Every structure is written in structure tokens, then in C-alpha cells.
Amino acid sequence: MDRKDIIVCFPHIGNYAYAFRYLMEKGFGVSYLIPPPITKKTLEIxxxxxxxxxxVPFKYCLGTYIEALALGANCLAQIYGECRLEYYGELQERxxxxxxxxxxxxxxAEIKWTSPKSIMKNLKIVNPDVSIAKVVAAAPTTIKIIEALDKFEDFIRRNVGFExxxxxxxxxxxxxxxxxAKADDGKTVKKLIKDCWGALNAIKVDKPEHTIKVGFVGDYYTVQEPFSNHFMEKELAKFGMEVYRQMNFSCTIIHNQNKRKxxxxxxxxKFDIGATANSTIAEAIEFARSGCDGVIQVxxxxCMPENDAMPILQRVSEDLNIPILHFSFDSQTSETGVxxxxxxxxxxxxxxxxSERRKAV
Amino acid sequence: MKIGIPRALLYHKHHKFWTTFFDEIGVDYIVSPETDKQIVANGSNRAIDEACLPSKIMLGQVEWLLDKCDYIFVPRQKYWLKYEMCTKFWALPDLVNTTFRDKKVKLLYYDIYDRKVYRERKAVYKMGKYLGVKRSQIKYAYIMAKQAQMNFDMLRTQKQNAMLESSDKTKILIVAHSYCVGDKYIGEPIINAVKALGCEPIIADYIDEREGIRASLDVTTTMQWPYNRQLVGAVELLKDKVDGIILVTAFPCGTDSMMDELLIRTYKDKPMITLTVDAQSGTAGMETRLESFVDIIELKKQAQQQSATDGE
Known part of the structure; x- marks a missing residue:
């Protein structure tokens, strides 16, 4: 296959497709298809x-793959993890x-990270004449894009309810x-990020002194992909709440905080209970101690690890006197119910x- | 001092090992009774709705043991034979601890926390030391226990293999985890129903662990759960010797949801049926489905024999 013909696609998760695009086009030298936004149809397929x-993440990924294949993608990618995610790739390919x-x-999941030969063999699936030097050269800008996306979204989550x-x-x-999506080199990206940060800060916000703050925790996919949690962050903002969330790519992949959490x-x-469950609990505790008024788990x-985290979260709720709301999303959860x-x-x-305020007076 | 062993999850896999070990080091122990409706109901009350049935049974068994012993033996097994386990087994001690927090439950920790080969022995030593047993005694007990478990497994495998060769009844392979097939609430009704239909139940879990995992390498490359691998390997090894396959899943088992799909896609020409067991309905309505399944197998068999005789 000619290198120009390769079109890579990765399932949607938040807005990280823009970072993957940069890495694939500049680092691997192949084109990248930013998959169409997830719709009800995607989930149905x-x-x-x-x-x-x-x-459900399995179903979302598979739906995205099928849609992307129809649009001309011919190289699909899947990551790995500690729970069922490890086995996603093989079964989806099948x-x-x-x-x-x-x-x-x-x-x-097929890569053995201790063996350079295995890494090289798998990277060659994406592009048969991949250059490691180029991939490494594209990495800093990719990381910068991811960090910027997380920073901006964090800022928006806290302020969008009060615009x-x-x-x-x-x-x-x-x-x-x-x-x-059009930026081609590090300089342009840097300038874009700077401009956008300025523009976001210039937006007029009318924030009262005491706002209701809510922490947002949950499993890796559902918490980060807005469609899969029914755009809950936006719904919360409509009520006039500040939404806090720690789970994103910067905090897990780039600056790994799993041990601290x-x-x-x-x-x-006492133990590592798998995948994101420990961080879910740690984040809930952190939100409770830092003065949030409620925590929402999606x-x-x-989900195997989050299931085990649920009873523990109930204890956290009892001890720290903070309400925790649990949401389980299936492919059929209705929006009105949410x-x-x-x-x-x-x-x-x-x-x-x-009532607390009245007591204080 | 008395140790309580809940009859759930990994007990069905390692019971000979654990009981022999406690016998040899001279510690008194009590094993909780076979699962019944009451235990399942107790466990369901304690657990969250979405938890899988075997873990609910685990909580029910622990509740039964609460006032009857000083320590409860809840093993944590993160890896087995270099493969990663389902995250339920990672979280088990924490889960029991949180659920029974107000009862001041004392757990005996036994933790296999990485993929190194000697980690099981280390875990046993640590537990023995905590119980105040001499090192030499632990060593002896460990070897004896390991041998007892090995003999038990080997005899079971041999017995089943002999039956596979000799029996000319319709043979049906039951693919289920040890804690499903060995449990009185989940597995026994299914096995009895298969026997009542005049078929010979073959248990996939009774196959040799290592042999099964080795065979599964041809079928799947990235599956990480060792016991699921063993089951996949069992199907791969026994597929020509059995007439039909029953996939038993405890609702909502995460690992089985994916393994079943793999098996259904890989062995398309074998008659296969999926039975899902949950806490409410148990195995109700299962007999009818099994009966029609066996009928189909027998019709297929007859048709094959017919065509074989016609060919001659």
C-alpha cells in the first residue's frame, strides 16, 4: 500500500481526535480521518x-469504526487497558x-512494550516505512495540543453556566x-492556543459569589465522551453549576497521577482495584474535601472496576457528608430520565x- | 482461633489447597455451607444491583460466617499463571471490608499481586507468618497442599477423559467458570437437567489448567483472563468429542460477555446455547430450552448417521 493511501481512524473520545490527527499526519506521515460526531445512529449500528x-464504550467504538470505514478509513486503531478494554481490539477486529x-x-494490546522489535513491528502496521525520529519530533506538539484541550475544557466547564x-x-x-484541524506545524498550533486562551478569557462572565460546585467522576470513556453521558456537563451548566473534573488525558497519560491518587x-x-476505580474514589474524596457540594459518578x-468502586463511594458519601449520584448508561437510557x-x-x-446557610446565621 | 472460608468464587478452584494448608499448619477452620436461596438473598441485599451473581453469593457467604469465626479468609488474586484476572478478584478484600464495615470484620489477607511465578508461595508464607506458624511448617504445609490440589485436579481430569472415551450417550460440554459450575445455586440445576435428559455433562473447567491455556493461544492472542483462557482452550481441545456446547453466564459477567461472542464466532458448526443465570429468576425456564436444544442435537445426529449409511 502506498503511504499516501493510508487513512487512520481512532474512535471518538472527547475532542482528542485533533491531537491524534497531528500525531498521525506529522509523525507517522499518513492521513487521519476525524470521525463524524457520534449520533444515535452510531450507537444503533x-x-x-x-x-x-x-x-457501552465497545458499542460506541464499533459504531464509529463502521461509520469511518464507510467514509474511506482503512487503518483502525484501538488502545488497551486493565479491564475489558484489553480485549476490545481483538474482538472488534474479528x-x-x-x-x-x-x-x-x-x-x-498486541505490543510487548519491553521488546523494541515488537513495538516496531506493530508501528509498521500504521505505516510500513515509519520513521521513529519523525514520530518523536511530532510528540511535543501533540502533547501541547492535548494539554491545551484539557485546560480549555476545564475552563469552559467552570464558566459556561454563567456566560x-x-x-x-x-x-x-x-x-x-x-x-x-488545519494546523500543520508547531508554531501555528502554539499561536492558535495562545489566541484561543485569550479569547476565552475575554468572554464576559457573570459569576455570583457562591455557586454550586459539582465534581464529575466515572469510568474513562463515559466521563470523557460527552455523547455517552448525554452531554451531562452541559446540562449541569444550564442549572448554573460549576463542574469540576480531573479525569482527562493530561492527568492520566501525560502526567500520570495514579499513584498519588x-x-x-x-x-x-487498601489495594489497587483496577483501571480507573481508585482514581474515581480519590477524586470523589478530593472534591468532597475541597468544598464541592455534590459528586456525580457516571x-x-x-463496568467491572466502577462497579466495585460504587459501594466504596457510598461509604465516602456517608463519612464526608456529601451527596453522590450514580448514573449507569446503557445503550437505551432515556434522556428525560437523566x-x-x-x-x-x-x-x-x-x-x-x-438550610446550612440558615444554620450559620 | 478459627478461620472462616466462604464457599464462593475461588474456593471452587483452590478448595483442596486451602483446606489442606490450614489442616497441615494446625489452624481450625470452618467452611460456609452450600449456597441456597437465603444466602443469595442476603448477598443481594448487601451488594449493589449491578454486581455479578458470584460476588453477591460471596457477600452472602461472608455474612453467614460473620459471628462464627475470628478471621475471614478472602483471597486477592490479581494474576494467575502470568495472566491478569478479572478486576472483581482485585477488589474482593476491599469490597468485603467496605460492605461489612460496621460489623468490624477481620480479614485474613492473602495477596497474589504480580505475575511472578513464586508470588503464590510468597503470599502463603506471609499469611502463615501472620498466623504465627513456623517457617519450616509453612513450607511443609505448602508442598502438601499443592500436591493435594494437584492430585485432586488430575484425578478429576482423568475421570472425565475416561468417561469421554467410554460413554456413548450424547455428550454436552458445559462452559462455565468453576464458581458457576461448582455452585449449588448456579451450576447444579443445569448439570442435573442435562443428566435428566439422558445426556452426559462434560465440564470444561475440569480440564488441565496449563493444557487449556496452551490450547487457547491458537484461538486468541490478547485475552488476559486465565480462567476464561482455560475454558476457550477446553472448547478447542474437546470440540470434536462433544455433540453440543452450553455457555453458562452469571449475569452480568464482564469477561464472559466477550468470551461467549468469541466462541460463537469461532465454532460456528457446533450447536451452542447460552444460559444466563441471575439472582432473581435463578435457573427457571431453563429446562424447556435445554430440552429443545438436546432434541436439535439428536435430530442432527440422526441426520448425520442417515447420510453416512446412505453414502455407503
């Missing part, structure tokens, strides 16, 4: 071909091949993303807060 009881698609599959002109944050951010949660969990139905529960949660926090 994904669920149709997936096993019944598998967790399912797609049985459906009759032809493509290359870059499965990171004076509706939709201004979204407009600025989407413009930035559109330009980022595991130590932080020592009182509640997860896919049947909104009703969020409304009730909001009302409950408000009543709690006002």
Missing part, C-alpha cells in the same frame, strides 16, 4: 453488531472482518477546533445549602 452484555470489511488494524451571551464559549471553542484513597481502598452499565434525576439532585443540593 454499534449495538446491532456487538455482544449483548458488553459495556467482528468487522466477519462483516466483510478490509482494513489494517493497529491493536496496541452573559448564550453560546459564546461554544462558538469560540468550535472555531479553535476547526482551525486546529491511590495513596490519597488509602483510608477506603459509568457504563456493568434530566429528571439531575433536577432532583440540583434541588436537593440547593435545599441543603440554604
Amino acid at each position: 454499534g449495538s446491532k453488531y456487538s455482544p449483548d452484555y458488553v459495556c 467482528l468487522l472482518r466477519d462483516m466483510g470489511y478490509e482494513f489494517e488494524f493497529f491493536n496496541m 452573559v451571551n448564550n453560546g459564546e464559549f461554544d462558538r469560540t471553542y468550535n472555531e479553535f477546533l476547526a482551525q486546529l 491511590r495513596d490519597y484513597a488509602k483510608d477506603y481502598v 459509568k457504563s452499565f456493568g 434530566r429528571t434525576r439531575l433536577e432532583a439532585f440540583y434541588d436537593m443540593i440547593e435545599v441543603r445549602k440554604s
